[in-house]
Amino acid sequence: MKTKSEARRQHILDVATEVFAETGFERASMAEISARVGGSKATLYNYFPSKEELFLEVMISTNQQQFSAVQQLLKVSDQPLRQVLQGFGEALVKLIYSPDVLAVRRLVIAEAVRSDLGYDCYCRSRKQGEEKIAAELAEAVARQHLKDYPPALMTSHLLTLMESEFIDRMVHRSAPPLTDQEVSAAVARALDVFLGFYSA
Structure with a gap:
């Protein structure tokens, strides 16, 4: 049955x-x-x-609901764009640097040099998330909140900036947990740079 x-x-x-x-x-x-x-x-x-397909399903099923909830925070509306991006950025950084997600990311990176697991994982998870973010940034362009640049490029810059202050944690096994204050301040600085260039 x-x-x-x-x-x-x-x-x-x-x-x-x-x-x-x-x-x-x-x-x-x-x-x-x-x-x-x-x-x-x-x-x-x-x-x-295959073991690769099983691992991929584990990763996606474990984290998909959380990532979907974070993506829902990025809805361009009548709220100030910076406020929307700040809330989204804080939730995203906390999720991708949570112990469980960080462990999965390290595993995927380690396997990327030996198999197609890393690329398959990207296509079935991060790539889809990037496309949704790009669609929201395109809406912000249409509302004249952001300059008219390719949404995929803006997405790449936004995500890289939001993560930039914590990327060393990918190789730092015993780093202490991030505090809300650290995340909030780092995301705010990332938005200073992003909106400093892209704001219409």
């Missing part, structure tokens, strides 16, 4: 999430995941044809 299949698929994802978190992508095995799930490897491969 479909309900049973969906429940089984979710159980596999839950178990795989634990295994990847414990061992990392490279050392995790489909045999270990299958043993913990209970059942044959053949059944596991019926749901997920």
Whole structure:
């Protein structure tokens, strides 16, 4: 039955999430995941044809709801654009530098030199997010809040600036958690630069 299949698929994802978190992508095995799930490897491969695809599904299913909620904050409206961007930026930085998301990002980067996992992950997650952000910035251009530059370029600059003060945490395993004050101040400085150039 479909309900049973969906429940089984979710159980596999839950178990795989634990295994990847414990061992990392490279050392995790489909045999270990299958043993913990209970059942044959053949059944596991019926749901997920490869370890790479399973990892990608784990990453997306784990974080998609949170990222969608953050993207909803970036809705160009009658509110001042800077206020909208500030709220969006703070929520985004807190999410992408949360321990769980940061761990996934490190795994994806580590695997990017060995397989297509990094690019596949980009296409199914970050790229889609960038396209939604670009659409909102295009709306800001249409409302004459921003200068008429390619939305994809503005998106790249915006995201890079918002993350710029914390990027070293990607390689700093024991960095202390970010405080709300740190994030708010860093996003404000990023917007000083972004809006200093792009404001209409």
